[in-house]
Amino acid sequence: MPSLRHAAALLLLVQLGGCAAVTVIDTAASVAVSGVGLAADAAIGTARLAGRAVGAAADAAIPGDE
Numbered sequence: 001m002p003s004l005r006h007a008a009a010l011l012l013l014v015q016l017g018g019c020a021a022v023t024v025i026d027t028a029a030s031v032a033v034s035g036v037g038l039a040a041d042a043a044i045g046t047a048r049l050a051g052r053a054v055g056a057a058a059d060a061a062i063p064g065d066e
Helices: 004-015 018-061
Strands: none
Touching: none
C-alpha cells in the first residue's frame, strides 16, 4: 500500500518538468548508492578488524621459533 510520502513524491514528479524529474530521480539514486557504499566500507573495516584480532590471538597462542 503506497504511503503518503510516496504519493507526495509522485505528485511532485508529475508537477515537475521532464529534466527536473530526471534530476530529482538521479539525485535520489546517487544518495542511495552512496549509502550502500558507506555500508560496504563499514562492513569491510569491521572484517579487517576482526581478522587482525584473530591473527593477534593466534600469534599469542601459538609459540613461535624466536
